[in-house]
Amino acid sequence: MKQQTFYRDTWVEINLDCIYNNVVNIKRFIPNATEVIAVVKANAYGHGDVQVAKIALEAGATRLAVAMLDEALHLRRHGITAPIIVLGVVRPQDADIAAEHQIAVTVFRKGWLQEAEQSRMNDRPLHIHLKLDTGMGRLGIRTKEELIELLPFFHMPSFYIEGAYTHFAAADELNTVHVEGQYKKFLCMLDWLKEYDIQPPMIHCANSATSYRFSERVFNAVRIGIGMYGLTPSVEMNSLIPVDNKPAFSLHSRLTHIKKLNVGDTVSYGATYTAEEEEWIGTVAIGYADGWRRSLQGFHVLVDGEKVPIVGRVCMDQLMVRLPRYAPVDTEVILVGQQGEAEVTMEEVASYLDTINYEIPNMIGARVPRVFKRNDEIVEVMTRFSL
Ligand SMILES: Cc1ncc(COP(=O)(O)O)c(C=O)c1O
CATH class of the missing domain: 2.40.37.10 (Lyase, Ornithine Decarboxylase; Chain A, domain 1)
Structure with a gap:
């Protein structure tokens, strides 16, 4: 590999061994069959997305998550073939590009699915993760009515519902009232899916803080960001981290x-x-x-x-x-x-x-x-x- 160089003595050092060990530690901590999704959005939190993605996959992560389609495509251009989920909103007219590169997108709006369906030119099914807003107040459906509006799209050949997920707003706080409330709402929303016979193979709700604190409630995949980088999700959680992760x-x-x-x-x-x-x-x-x-x-x-x-x-x-x-x-x-x-x-x-x-x-x-x-x-x- 051609080694790049630089001419000012100011640099960030990324210890890839730390990332590797941090992923291994997290894998040991969560239940056996649980997938680790390495969150490498924002250039892997400033660490370097391609390099972090590669080492995380080597350490046992099976999927990657980013915030934007551009970030996912950047990983693809650098030879990364592992499944990728975009956690943010992709434009509906870009559904084809995502499908072509086997990039899964986050979906929660009927209008989005309509526009995406109309703009589709290729017939590769677009992998979608249904976002459920259980109390983060950012993205996701909030009511059963909204879910019902989406149902016809889930049966179309242009979409494949790969996952359903939510995100907890306060999993890193000592007070667990909010996270408990969101967890209950998530269970209830998953029941709605069952009721309409929607059975996505992946169900996920856990960021690093949730994985550390509620490892018995992580369903079958966790989305690990800050923990993989060896950092604590919050000052409050400093003494609660059950694994010995090191900053990279x-x-x-x-x-x-x-x-x-x-x-x-x-x-x-x-x-x-x-x-x-x-x-x-x-x-x-x-x-x-x-x-x-x-x-x-x-x-x-x-x-x-x-x-x-x-x-x-x-x-x-x-x-x-x-x-x-x-x-x-x-x-x-x-x-x-x-x-x-x-x-x-x-x-x-x-x-x-x-x-x-x-x-x-x-x-x-x-x-x-x-x-x-x-x-x-x-x-x-x-x-x-x-x-
Ligand atoms: C939807 C979603 N999942 C997972 C993560 C990873 O969170 P953490 O870095 O706390 O593990 C983030 C990060 O902001 C996120 O937005």
């Missing part, structure tokens, strides 16, 4: 410059930081154009295994840190991940930004190359400049 994503850079400031010298735009004594200030080649947000001013990174503060405003391409002592140019800086005993977790970054860990790997943009490692060896490098 770390963010690295290096010092590109180092200087000693005198008392009164200032740093970065707006001169918001002033040295109160003689201080070593290092410059790091990452900024908000890479997704390392401006509001991370005041947060910390790791240098030589120590937490050091980001001082002054984060610029578009660079930021400055205050060092306890001189460190040479090219010293490695860890923005997310471990260095020696010290660690900056995704959860810490998220908490500083008043958001959730899901957002952090997603926010690191395509300008930052993804370096994929297995057994400590680089196996692939993805950079947007090679596309």
Whole structure:
């Protein structure tokens, strides 16, 4: 394989062994016959969709899920033949493209099925997963009347009903009232399907949090995203994770410059930081154009295994840190991940930004190359400049 390279020392490292082990752990935890659907939407939560999809399938996932048809087609173009489900809404006029590439779509609207049926040119059945809105309030049918309207389409040769599913809104919260309510509604809606003799082979309701907490209620497939990446679905769930999953994503850079400031010298735009004594200030080649947000001013990174503060405003391409002592140019800086005993977790970054860990790997943009490692060896490098 031709190895891509990059010319700025700022990169994301994806430890594919972690993804592999995380999938194996999840498989061990859920009932035997349950399929693992690896959720690789949004470029595998910023990790790299093709590479994550391949390793997840190798580890025993049998299907993939994405949010958009474009994401599914991207996987197909990269040689991935495993079944794929699109969890978001596909345009009805694109039903043929989905069917041609054997991509299953989410369906819940009569108007959608009508339009899709009228626009079909090829006779490959389109695989559909019926979405049931049990309380997420996002997509899906909510009433029996809506289901009845869809029934004629389920018997048409152009559609094959492969699955029925729902999504829980609060499975990652300690209070289980909402998830219990949704589960009951799901059972009731599945009874409606039985009543009309609709028997999709796949029934699924579980994201990572549901799989961890209610593994006895996952039917025959789970949709695993955050757990596969080695992250916790919520801070509340930290102590409830029954498997030892490890984060696959770390963010690295290096010092590109180092200087000693005198008392009164200032740093970065707006001169918001002033040295109160003689201080070593290092410059790091990452900024908000890479997704390392401006509001991370005041947060910390790791240098030589120590937490050091980001001082002054984060610029578009660079930021400055205050060092306890001189460190040479090219010293490695860890923005997310471990260095020696010290660690900056995704959860810490998220908490500083008043958001959730899901957002952090997603926010690191395509300008930052993804370096994929297995057994400590680089196996692939993805950079947007090679596309
Ligand atoms: C419908 C659906 N299923 C499954 C998932 C995966 O969830 P998690 O990453 O919490 O495992 C998502 C993610 O947002 C989703 O939207």
